[in-house]
Amino acid sequence: MExxxxxxxxxxxKSASQADIKKAYRKLARKYHPDLNPNDKSAQARFQQINEAxxxxxxxxNRKKYDKHGKDWEHAEQFEHAQRQQQQQSGRGFxxxxxxxxxxxxxxxxxxxxxxxxxxxxxxxxxxGRSPQYKGQDFNAELQLNLSDVYTSKKHTLTVNRKNIxxxxxxxxxxxxxxxxxxxxxxxxQGGPNGDLLITFNxxxxxxxxxxxxxxxxxxxxxxxxxxxxGEITVDTFTxxxxxxxxxxxxxxxxIKLKGKGFPKYKKEGQFGDxxxxxQIKMPTNLxxxxxxxxxxxxxxRS
Amino acid sequence: MNLxxxxxxxxxCIRYKVEHTFISSLSESGLIEVIxxxxxxxxxxxxxxxxxxxxxxxxxxxxxxxxLEAIQHLLKKLKELQKSNLQLRNRLxxxx
Numbered sequence: 001m002e003x004x005x006x007x008x009x010x011x012x013x014k015s016a017s018q019a020d021i022k023k024a025y026r027k028l029a030r031k032y033h034p035d036l037n038p039n040d041k042s043a044q045a046r047f048q049q050i051n052e053a054x055x056x057x058x059x060x061x062n063r064k065k066y067d068k069h070g071k072d073w074e075h076a077e078q079f080e081h082a083q084r085q086q087q088q089q090s091g092r093g094f095x096x097x098x099x100x101x102x103x104x105x106x107x108x109x110x111x112x113x114x115x116x117x118x119x120x121x122x123x124x125x126x127x128x129g130r131s132p133q134y135k136g137q138d139f140n141a142e143l144q145l146n147l148s149d150v151y152t153s154k155k156h157t158l159t160v161n162r163k164n165i166x167x168x169x170x171x172x173x174x175x176x177x178x179x180x181x182x183x184x185x186x187x188x189x190q191g192g193p194n195g196d197l198l199i200t201f202n203x204x205x206x207x208x209x210x211x212x213x214x215x216x217x218x219x220x221x222x223x224x225x226x227x228x229x230x231g232e233i234t235v236d237t238f239t240x241x242x243x244x245x246x247x248x249x250x251x252x253x254x255x256i257k258l259k260g261k262g263f264p265k266y267k268k269e270g271q272f273g274d275x276x277x278x279x280q281i282k283m284p285t286n287l288x289x290x291x292x293x294x295x296x297x298x299x300x301x302r303s
Numbered sequence: 304m305n306l307x308x309x310x311x312x313x314x315x316c317i318r319y320k321v322e323h324t325f326i327s328s329l330s331e332s333g334l335i336e337v338i339x340x341x342x343x344x345x346x347x348x349x350x351x352x353x354x355x356x357x358x359x360x361x362x363x364x365x366x367x368x369x370x371l372e373a374i375q376h377l378l379k380k381l382k383e384l385q386k387s388n389l390q391l392r393n394r395l396x397x398x399x
Contacts, residue, residue, distance in 0.1 A: 026364070026365070029363075029364060030364050030366075033359075033364060035359055036360075038381065038382060131355070131363055132319050132320055133355070134319060134351070134355075135348075135352065135355060174393065176389040176392075176393065182349075189318075192318065193310070193348040196352075210396060210397045212393065212397055
């Protein structure tokens with residue numbers, strides 16, 4: 001386990017006063033607080049480090065212990081651990097003098113293994129200076145699904161904090177979209193409302209179709225002669241094959257629209273987007289002398 | 304409007320240890336919506352997350368009401384940009 005330099009995290013040197021620590025902490029908290037950096041995991045991770053550094057350095061006992069052992073903390077760990085167990089058994093715990101810590105609707109209790117090893121869970125001084133909470137914590141979850149899974153509304157069972165929640169994921173949900181399941185977050189405090197469960201979808205495309213919102217796109221090969229003379233081809237749609245008439249003299253890159261053959265529209269039952277098919281004309285190769293002769297004849301007719 | 308979904312402002316004042324004037328100021332600045340019903344004032348439970356955020360920024364980070372208004376405005380813009388960025392990234396898949 002690596003040593004964490006809490007002074008470096010708070011951009012301070014070892015001689016920093018309590019006032020300096022408080023000032024540095026506030027300054028960095030204003031910069032990295034998750035409320036001010038929505039959907040920014042790196043800012044949240046940084047804020048957790050800052051919180052942890054403040055937890056240690058703003059508490060004189062914790063700071064003294066941290067300063068005493070420094071990088072050699074691992075050698076002292078065994079002795080301290082025994083001491084700490086003694087203290088916990090006698091109900092006194094460790095720490096408790098935290099100056100101020102910022103809370104929020106995020107997991108700000110995730111402290112490093114280094115902190116847990118050096119100070120133990122008892123060192124957390126929850127409560128002092130924290131914003132009071134009433135509503136339960138919102139839980140954030142990420143769910144990975146295949147594109148083919150979200151073509152129809154399906155029931156899924158999710159396990160959140162060891163509880164199974166059965167939810168219906170509406171057809172047409174988009175990559176990166178977040179849906180809120182009301183009341184399935186942490187329990188409310190003193191009669192407050194429960195938090196919500198926020199699920200963000202990571203949709204992996206397991207099909208040959210490309211998708212933009214409710215429209216699908218694909219490219220289909222059409223042989224040269226069918227493109228020139230017209231004809232019929234069979235193409236795949238998301239739900240099966242369809243026959244299409246190809247007009248004579250169809251140009252490469254021609255795009256046709258199959259209305260209603262796209263993806264379901266989110267929360268609009270029975271409504272679908274369109275499927276756009278781009279024709280890619282396959283030119284003949286390995287021409288025989290006779291074929292070449294005929295093409296030359298055609299060329300002469302054109303010039 | 305379902306009364307069960309509403310939280311009385313008096314209750315919020317007790318739970319969050321704030322003055323009534325703080326909530327009134329947030330409401331006047333358009334930062335939270337206060338609902339008046341039968342001479343009592345409430346906040347919808349869906350808006351509590353937003354209220355808690357304002358409370359944290361105000362009390363924990365020492366940001367005043369004018370600052371909260373500016374932050375709220377910028378956060379709204381940021382979220383719109385994040386949404387547009389996501390849509391563009393999803394669209395980019397068409398060309399990859």
